[in-house]
Amino acid sequence: MQQVKVVLGDADLPRQWYNIQADMPTPLDPPIHPGTGQPIGPADLAAIFPMALIEQEMSPKQFWEIPDEVLQIYALWRPTPLQRALRLEKVLGTPARIYFKNESVSPAGSHKPNTSIPQAFYNQQAGIKRIATETGAGQWGSAMSLATNLFGLKCTVYMVRVSYDQKPYRKSMINTWGATIYPSPSPETNAGRAALAADPNSPGSLGLAISEAVEDAATHDDTNYSLGSVLNHVCMHQTVIGEEALKQMKMLGEWPDVVIGCIGGGSNFAGIAFPYIREKIAGKAVRILAVEPASCPSVTKGVYAYDYGDTAHMAPIIKMHTLGHTFMPPGIHAGGLRYHGMAPLVSRLVQDQLIEAVAIHQMECFEAGVLFARSEGIIPAPESTHAIRGAIDEALKAKEEGKEKVILFNLSGHGHFDMSAYDAYFAGQLSNFAYPQAMVDAALSKLPQVKL
Amino acid sequence: MQQVKVVLGDADLPRQWYNIQADMPTPLDPPIHPGTGQPIGPADLAAIFPMALIEQEMSPKQFWEIPDEVLQIYALWRPTPLQRALRLEKVLGTPARIYFKNESVSPAGSHKPNTSIPQAFYNQQAGIKRIATETGAGQWGSAMSLATNLFGLKCTVYMVRVSYDQKPYRKSMINTWGATIYPSPSPETNAGRAALAADPNSPGSLGLAISEAVEDAATHDDTNYSLGSVLNHVCMHQTVIGEEALKQMKMLGEWPDVVIGCIGGGSNFAGIAFPYIREKIAGKAVRILAVEPASCPSVTKGVYAYDYGDTAHMAPIIKMHTLGHTFMPPGIHAGGLRYHGMAPLVSRLVQDQLIEAVAIHQMECFEAGVLFARSEGIIPAPESTHAIRGAIDEALKAKEEGKEKVILFNLSGHGHFDMSAYDAYFAGQLSNFAYPQAMVDAALSKLPQVKL
Numbered sequence: 001m002q003q004v005k006v007v008l009g010d011a012d013l014p015r016q017w018y019n020i021q022a023d024m025p026t027p028l029d030p031p032i033h034p035g036t037g038q039p040i041g042p043a044d045l046a047a048i049f050p051m052a053l054i055e056q057e058m059s060p061k062q063f064w065e066i067p068d069e070v071l072q073i074y075a076l077w078r079p080t081p082l083q084r085a086l087r088l089e090k091v092l093g094t095p096a097r098i099y100f101k102n103e104s105v106s107p108a109g110s111h112k113p114n115t116s117i118p119q120a121f122y123n124q125q126a127g128i129k130r131i132a133t134e135t136g137a138g139q140w141g142s143a144m145s146l147a148t149n150l151f152g153l154k155c156t157v158y159m160v161r162v163s164y165d166q167k168p169y170r171k172s173m174i175n176t177w178g179a180t181i182y183p184s185p186s187p188e189t190n191a192g193r194a195a196l197a198a199d200p201n202s203p204g205s206l207g208l209a210i211s212e213a214v215e216d217a218a219t220h221d222d223t224n225y226s227l228g229s230v231l232n233h234v235c236m237h238q239t240v241i242g243e244e245a246l247k248q249m250k251m252l253g254e255w256p257d258v259v260i261g262c263i264g265g266g267s268n269f270a271g272i273a274f275p276y277i278r279e280k281i282a283g284k285a286v287r288i289l290a291v292e293p294a295s296c297p298s299v300t301k302g303v304y305a306y307d308y309g310d311t312a313h314m315a316p317i318i319k320m321h322t323l324g325h326t327f328m329p330p331g332i333h334a335g336g337l338r339y340h341g342m343a344p345l346v347s348r349l350v351q352d353q354l355i356e357a358v359a360i361h362q363m364e365c366f367e368a369g370v371l372f373a374r375s376e377g378i379i380p381a382p383e384s385t386h387a388i389r390g391a392i393d394e395a396l397k398a399k400e401e402g403k404e405k406v407i408l409f410n411l412s413g414h415g416h417f418d419m420s421a422y423d424a425y426f427a428g429q430l431s432n433f434a435y436p437q438a439m440v441d442a443a444l445s446k447l448p449q450v451k452l
Numbered sequence: 453m454q455q456v457k458v459v460l461g462d463a464d465l466p467r468q469w470y471n472i473q474a475d476m477p478t479p480l481d482p483p484i485h486p487g488t489g490q491p492i493g494p495a496d497l498a499a500i501f502p503m504a505l506i507e508q509e510m511s512p513k514q515f516w517e518i519p520d521e522v523l524q525i526y527a528l529w530r531p532t533p534l535q536r537a538l539r540l541e542k543v544l545g546t547p548a549r550i551y552f553k554n555e556s557v558s559p560a561g562s563h564k565p566n567t568s569i570p571q572a573f574y575n576q577q578a579g580i581k582r583i584a585t586e587t588g589a590g591q592w593g594s595a596m597s598l599a600t601n602l603f604g605l606k607c608t609v610y611m612v613r614v615s616y617d618q619k620p621y622r623k624s625m626i627n628t629w630g631a632t633i634y635p636s637p638s639p640e641t642n643a644g645r646a647a648l649a650a651d652p653n654s655p656g657s658l659g660l661a662i663s664e665a666v667e668d669a670a671t672h673d674d675t676n677y678s679l680g681s682v683l684n685h686v687c688m689h690q691t692v693i694g695e696e697a698l699k700q701m702k703m704l705g706e707w708p709d710v711v712i713g714c715i716g717g718g719s720n721f722a723g724i725a726f727p728y729i730r731e732k733i734a735g736k737a738v739r740i741l742a743v744e745p746a747s748c749p750s751v752t753k754g755v756y757a758y759d760y761g762d763t764a765h766m767a768p769i770i771k772m773h774t775l776g777h778t779f780m781p782p783g784i785h786a787g788g789l790r791y792h793g794m795a796p797l798v799s800r801l802v803q804d805q806l807i808e809a810v811a812i813h814q815m816e817c818f819e820a821g822v823l824f825a826r827s828e829g830i831i832p833a834p835e836s837t838h839a840i841r842g843a844i845d846e847a848l849k850a851k852e853e854g855k856e857k858v859i860l861f862n863l864s865g866h867g868h869f870d871m872s873a874y875d876a877y878f879a880g881q882l883s884n885f886a887y888p889q890a891m892v893d894a895a896l897s898k899l900p901q902v903k904l
Contacts, residue, residue, distance in 0.1 A: 001524045007459045072453045076535070076829050083528070087602075105557060107829030109868070149826050150539075169621070172871035175878055176825050373628050374601050377528050377559030416561070416868035419624035426627055 004086055006248040008079035013071055014243040017236045020274045020345060022062035023281050025352050028232075028344050032306060032317035032450050039452070040316050048217045048225035050126035053119065056233035064236065070118045073150055077106045078114075078240065082248035087375040089395070096398040096405040098391055099254070101245050101272055103412050104378060108173075110413030111268045112143030112228055115237035119226050120147035130154040130223040132216035134184065134209030136264070137163045137335030137383065138170030139413055140228030145179035155179035156223075158186060158212040162203035163335035170417050184209035191215050191312040205328050206265075206339040211312030218314065229265025230309065230320075230343045238271025241410060246275055249408065258287040258394055260409035262386035263299065263357070264336045266290075266343030272410040274345075277354050290346065290357040291390035295433040296329040297359035298322055298342045299350055301440065306450040307341060317448050320347040324443020330433040332362050333421035334382035340443070358390065361432035365389045366425045369415070381413035382421050456538055458700040460531035465523055470691040472726045472797060473684065474514035475733050477804050480684075480796050484758060484769035484902050491904070492768050500669045500677035502578035505571065508685035516688065522570045525602055529558045530566075530692065534700035539827040541847070548850040548857040550843055551706070553697050553724055555864050556830060560625075562865030563720045564595030564680055567689035571678050572599035582606040582675040584668035586636065586661030588716070589615045589787030589835065590622030591865055592680030597631035607631035608675075610638060610664040614655035615787035622869050636661040643667050643764040657780050658717075658791040663764030670766065681717025682761065682772075682795045690723025693862060698727055701860065710739040710846055712861035714838035715751065715809070716788045718742075718795030720864040726797075729806050742798065742809040743842035747885040748781040749811035750774055750794045751802055753892065758902040759793060769900050772799040776895020782885040784814050785873035786834040792895070810842065813884035817841045818877045821867070833865035834873050 030039035085098040103111035135141030141157035148155035164183040185195035191211035217225035261269030298321045307322040309315035321342040329338040349355045369385030391409040398405040482491035537550040555563035587593030593609035600607035616635040637647035643663035669677035713721030750773045759774040761767035773794040781790040801807045821837030843861040850857040
């Protein structure tokens with residue numbers, strides 16, 4: 001038989017996170033306080049984050065030691081397998097070799113615990129008793145519930161309503177780990193009440209759910225806020241994916257021609273890509289490809305500008321690719337990709353041409369997801385189908401060109417809690433959303449004016 | 453950090469299945485033809501099984517080579533991790549060391565693909581075009597859909613109605629892998645139509661769903677039947693679990709005092725236990741403990757006798773522990789354990805005192821499942837919570853006695869498609885079912901008379 005995967009043991013867990021801020025050709029523009037319009041300092045963030053995470057967010061230090069308490073929990077499922085999609089290659093008839101990093105094996109079903117675990121740990125160390133957070137499709141809310149439970153913290157999750165209704169069992173999972181969950185907009189916060197007053201049937205958005213969670217944290221002393229993507233420290237925690245992949249690919253004697261991930265806020269992509277971008281900056285040839293949903297294409301259609309991270313202007317103003325914080329993305333089933341902005345680190349690296357991006361419609365992604373499920377067995381999360389589609393398109397290009405090519409993508413999660421999306425796809429109830437140009441134009445007219 | 457798991461690579465996949473028929477102190481009594489009342493020969497089974505599986509079913513050969521085509525697919529997720537439940541130990545305050553074999557990592561979410569893959573392979577080799585099968589909670593139907601899809605076969609699944617209604621997304625999963633699914637009793641077969649005529653609201657049972665699938669296979673030339681548990685070849689395919697566990701425990705320098713699995717039809721238990729029973733027969737000390745649901749306790753309360761495997765008398769009559777083939781088990785959420793009988797191999801080994809059994813009520817099992825989810829992260833299938841409860845009880849006994857003890861159990865699957873059961877548990881809607889003595893007595897009065 002042919003080898004199809006590389007597994008590593010506890011002893012091979014990465015001992016450090018990689019902070020790409022140390023190596024970027026252009027440094028990040030500073031985050032801006034939404035109230036004062038001035039650059040934010042550590043003290044401004046202390047109301048909602050523990051100092052350890054603020055340091056990680058702002059520091060240019062290249063590597064950070066992973067605490068033993070975090071490693072001990074990572075070891076429940078990490079290192080994750082690196083697998084070769086032999087059967088998919090065969091179905092496609094491609095000369096390309098397709099590898100994927102299987103982040104679906106975590107208890108919560110995605111890469112998200114890579115950061116929820118250290119975030120819960122640092123908050124517990126700081127004496128915090130409760131975490132308030134938001135979730136799109138539910139992957140992040142599950143991951144944070146898992147993490148807070150393991151560190152003895154309470155947790156309140158605001159889940160974007162369209163996904164809350166589409167994916168009822170995410171709520172059950174979150175309850176099983178002992179957290180409380182509300183559909184967002186909720187009557188629990190000022191931000192939520194205002195949104196409900198404007199539209200009682202609002203499907204919600206990540207931007208709005210963030211406002212609710214930030215407000216909850218800011219108005220309760222024992223409570224901190226936690227974000228599952230976008231921020232620098234979140235992207236850094238995810239680099240365990242890429243560090244493991246580097247080692248596993250090396251064990252196979254393989255170097256990827258292209259590294260692919262889906263992007264919504266940018267964290268799983270950062271996780272697999274940043275360690276490879278470090279090598280690219282150091283001179284190794286590799287393409288880095290981000291795949292975003294065509295209905296919410298912040299990188300390929302948005303502007304690179306300062307914008308609010310949330311709809312209620314509670315979160316910092318950050319320089320990023322954005323479609324405008326008032327943009328309400330269509331209700332695609334990849335709820336985790338329905339965010340108006342993009343991680344500042346990813347955005348900056350796109351500007352510096354270290355990252356390419358493409359946008360793909362959901363029907364093409366579901367088609368790829370079903371092909372993957374039928375060839376490799378694993379049913380992917382709708383978000384992850386974007387990376388799969390990206391990998392398939394690269395493999396088909398290799399076939400057209402008759403070229404060998406090594407493709408590596410991140411399978412960010414499984415779709416066990418997204419089966420209603422597959423039901424809708426098979427029932428012919430899904431379609432592609434036209435790019436909402438007018439809505440984006442309107443949203444982009446409302447960007448904040450920042451003068452440094 | 454402390455080591456919490458042993459992972460093995462593709463190269464460490466077991467190359468042989470272990471057939472315990474070679475080593476049993478007492479041979480099995482022959483299966484009986486339901487029509488003639490005479491012992492069954494290979495030819496009698498050829499209408500619904502391929503010859504390769506019939507040979508495995510009846511042969512005393514100790515080891516069978518695993519075909520390369522099967523190994524290649526096993527390698528998608530096998531060898532599975534052997535994990536130490538360090539955090540659970542701590543919560544329990546036990547001196548026991550608790551290990552579990554994590555079979556939840558397969559694409560279908562359980563141990564079931566260990567046998568669905570070879571069954572699909574041998575059927576494909578025999579020129580069969582379609583498989584008909586039944587499923588209880590849906591684990592087996594999913595596993596067979598995965599397998600038939602990978603080998604290019606069609607698949608029809610009859611799913612016990614109570615579970616079909618409780619777990620709607622099993623249907624979605626089965627559809628994603630391209631199979632057709634009907635709730636059982638269904639209007640598709642004579643057996644189903646008769647059951648619906650008697651009770652249009654019948655919750656169904658595994659015995660009835662088996663009748664439907666066997667009838668479907670027996671009445672279509674290009675179609676074979678496939679069973680996910682009970683039969684000898686099924687138990688044999690599952691022994692990859694125990695063979696891997698033996699190797700992994702050895703790498704840790706550990707020998708278990710007790711090996712634990714849940715039993716419904718007996719297959720996941722056989723998988724982890726049979727290789728250990730081989731060692732036990734060879735002289736090594738180890739307790740082997742089967743945990744069954746108190747509402748369907750075929751081993752602890754049933755009789756050891758010849759009985760029909762299904763309600764419609766289509767399947768062979770086999771000697772086993774049984775509650776009577778007309779017994780309709782209460783609608784517990786561990787649907788995979790709702791079977792009136794027990795694998796003949798497991799039953800025979802119980803008679804020979806190589807296996808102990810206990811029965812536990814569902815509330816105690818769900819309590820254990822939640823404790824496990826909150827300490828180890830993984831949300832277990834309701835079936836698997838029986839094994840967890842058994843392991844916890846052994847660990848608490850060790851604590852009481854102040855004894856070190858090594859406990860190994862099989863985590864047969866995750867509960868991602870069973871979240872409605874957890875919802876019901878948290879909502880206080882679940883309770884224990886009293887053991888239905890009168891129904892069992894009535895069912896036991898209807899056992900077939902077999903004279904050899």
